[in-house]
Amino acid sequence: MIFKALLQQLLTKPVTNRFPAKYMPRSVVKFLGKVEKGEAKLTPPVPVTEGFRGRIAYDREKCIGCQLCIRVCPARVIEFKPEEKKIRMYVARCTYCAQCVDICPVGALSRSQDFLLADYDRFSPNLIVE
Amino acid sequence: MREARLGPEEMAEKKREKTCSTCFEVPIGPVHPALKEGIRFTFWVEGEKIKKVDIRPGFMHRGIEFMGTKRNLVQLIYLAERICGICSVSHPLALVQAVEEAAGIEVPPRAQYIRVIIGELERIHSHLLWAGVAAHELGFDTLLHYVWKIREPVLDLLEDITGNRIDYAIPIYGGVRRDIPPEKYPKLKDALRYYRSLVEDLLNFFLRDPSIEARTRNIGILTREEADALCAVGPTARASGLRKDVRQDWPYFTYPDLQVRALTPEDMGLGVRGDVYDRIMVRLLEVSQSIQIIERCLEEMPDGEITSVPKVAALLAQLKKAEGEGIGRHEAPRGEVFHYIRLEADKEAPVVWKVKAPTYSNLMSWFPMFKDQEIADIPIVAASIDPCICCMDRVHIVRGEREEVVWKEELLRLSWEKTKRVASRVTRHAPWGRKG
Numbered sequence: 001m002i003f004k005a006l007l008q009q010l011l012t013k014p015v016t017n018r019f020p021a022k023y024m025p026r027s028v029v030k031f032l033g034k035v036e037k038g039e040a041k042l043t044p045p046v047p048v049t050e051g052f053r054g055r056i057a058y059d060r061e062k063c064i065g066c067q068l069c070i071r072v073c074p075a076r077v078i079e080f081k082p083e084e085k086k087i088r089m090y091v092a093r094c095t096y097c098a099q100c101v102d103i104c105p106v107g108a109l110s111r112s113q114d115f116l117l118a119d120y121d122r123f124s125p126n127l128i129v130e
Numbered sequence: 131m132r133e134a135r136l137g138p139e140e141m142a143e144k145k146r147e148k149t150c151s152t153c154f155e156v157p158i159g160p161v162h163p164a165l166k167e168g169i170r171f172t173f174w175v176e177g178e179k180i181k182k183v184d185i186r187p188g189f190m191h192r193g194i195e196f197m198g199t200k201r202n203l204v205q206l207i208y209l210a211e212r213i214c215g216i217c218s219v220s221h222p223l224a225l226v227q228a229v230e231e232a233a234g235i236e237v238p239p240r241a242q243y244i245r246v247i248i249g250e251l252e253r254i255h256s257h258l259l260w261a262g263v264a265a266h267e268l269g270f271d272t273l274l275h276y277v278w279k280i281r282e283p284v285l286d287l288l289e290d291i292t293g294n295r296i297d298y299a300i301p302i303y304g305g306v307r308r309d310i311p312p313e314k315y316p317k318l319k320d321a322l323r324y325y326r327s328l329v330e331d332l333l334n335f336f337l338r339d340p341s342i343e344a345r346t347r348n349i350g351i352l353t354r355e356e357a358d359a360l361c362a363v364g365p366t367a368r369a370s371g372l373r374k375d376v377r378q379d380w381p382y383f384t385y386p387d388l389q390v391r392a393l394t395p396e397d398m399g400l401g402v403r404g405d406v407y408d409r410i411m412v413r414l415l416e417v418s419q420s421i422q423i424i425e426r427c428l429e430e431m432p433d434g435e436i437t438s439v440p441k442v443a444a445l446l447a448q449l450k451k452a453e454g455e456g457i458g459r460h461e462a463p464r465g466e467v468f469h470y471i472r473l474e475a476d477k478e479a480p481v482v483w484k485v486k487a488p489t490y491s492n493l494m495s496w497f498p499m500f501k502d503q504e505i506a507d508i509p510i511v512a513a514s515i516d517p518c519i520c521c522m523d524r525v526h527i528v529r530g531e532r533e534e535v536v537w538k539e540e541l542l543r544l545s546w547e548k549t550k551r552v553a554s555r556v557t558r559h560a561p562w563g564r565k566g
Binding site (some may be wrong): 001002005006009015021048049050051052053068071072075078091095096097098099102111127 | 201202204205206207208209211213272273276277282286289290291292293294297299307308331334335340442443446
């Protein structure tokens with residue numbers, strides 16, 4: 001019966017990770033400020049797996065401006081800057097398929113482990129990679 | 131020929147003719163707290179008994195097939211992945227089969243095994259998700275939370291293998307994008323052992339619970355004949371005793387070697403009634419079937435390449451030259467997914483892309499299911515086919531202010547118009563015009 005399973009459940013530790021703190025702060029921004037000053041302690045997020053597809057990291061020096069990534073990007077995240085022959089990525093649109101990483105002939109793009117990308121402004125510097 | 135469109139008064143008259151005079155009409159939806167997605171039910175009830183039901187889909191139409199014809203084939207995979215959030219590998223798997231048939235691309239054996247493993251892991255998580263939803267619709271939220279808790283490890287496993295919990299981005303034309311390295315086998319096997327130990331518990335919780343049995347036995351019956359006549363697919367058909375499964379009837383990937391059999395309640399040693407109870411049973415049995423399939427795959431998986439065209443740029447060039455049409459079918463957790471694609475040389479985007487999601491076939495089985503049921507049984511009967519309205523909606527009529535009903539003649543005319551429209555884009559005709 002389910003009763004037995006539920007009683008066992010009572011004795012196990014909760015799996016929920018209390019991120020960013022045990023109780024949700026009223027303002028996360030203020031809370032992060034406090035963390036920087038050392039007044040509060042941050043509960044770290046659950047670590048992601050090794051092959052996690054997070055925000056795409058861009059190595060500007062390696063990029064040769066071949067525009068292959070623009071051709072395969074399903075969400076049209078990537079913009080070409082013709083004068084510099086480099087790219088700019090609007091992460092707010094990204095679907096994190098990492099197809100651009102697969103096609104890049106010089107390895108200028110790579111998957112990073114960043115996933116805390118929530119923002120009020122879709123053009124904030126945190127969400128633009130160039 | 132009859133006038134194609136009727137005015138509002140005539141429509142109301144027609145409706146009155148069809149229904150009983152002592153019935154009340156109860157509309158539910160399109161936006162309703164009990165329905166997860168937008169679809170409108172109209173029930174005609176006499177007291178507590180449902181006498182007749184009508185459904186009106188089309189509120190969730192996204193124009194995804196049109197969007198697909200504006201993208202190249204590599205971008206199309208990720209669009210197909212987003213047709214459904216739960217069967218997020220089933221649609222790409224059907225699509226890659228269609229394109230591989232059209233373009234004549236071979237798939238190495240290891241890639242086929244990996245595709246099967248991901249597909250079956252997805253089936254485990256989808257069926258567990260559904261079991262939780264079913265428990266919730268019955269008012270058994272403890273079981274909902276319990277089932278969703280044990281669904282987490284399979285999502286973690288998928289994240290470990292593919293890099294994401296949902297939307298795995300794993301299939302590509304000619305193979306898969308990521309290998310499952312042998313270091314990860316123990317982790318996979320551990321997870322499978324965990325689920326194997328839980329399946330018996332789950333069967334106990336669901337099938338031997340007196341209150342669940344009282345709420346689901348002889349509720350929402352779909353007989354074998356009805357299921358056959360209405361072309362039900364997936365667990366809905368199998369719970370009615372139809373041994374119907376794409377993996378058994380038209381095996382693809384490595385399924386011919388795996389000898390998958392369609393499961394019905396007879397495999398539990400019980401008679402087939404085709405009610406909600408049977409549908410719960412079939413889905414839980416399929417979880418243990420999927421575990422067996424993955425275990426066999428892990429044992430038999432050969433070493434070797436994971437894709438026949440490793441360079442994506444070369445793949446794009448090859449697909450641009452490809453010409454022809456292809457069909458892809460995959461047994462998604464909810465039933466058969468069907469993709470049709472037509473490619474033309476020198477065009478990066480497909481000329482035609484047609485998607486049929488399993489719910490489209492299962493929708494009609496609601497009509498016999500709802501007949502003579504009580505109003506309180508609506509949520510569980512509606513949920514019992516595991517509907518995915520978003521995946522299914524392909525048509526929405528928006529012309530003019532008022533809602534219109536399209537009759538057969540009008541529909542035929544629209545279909546002829548579309549043929550003309552598509553024919554103007556299709557420059558050469560398959561298979562006569564096929565090169566080589």
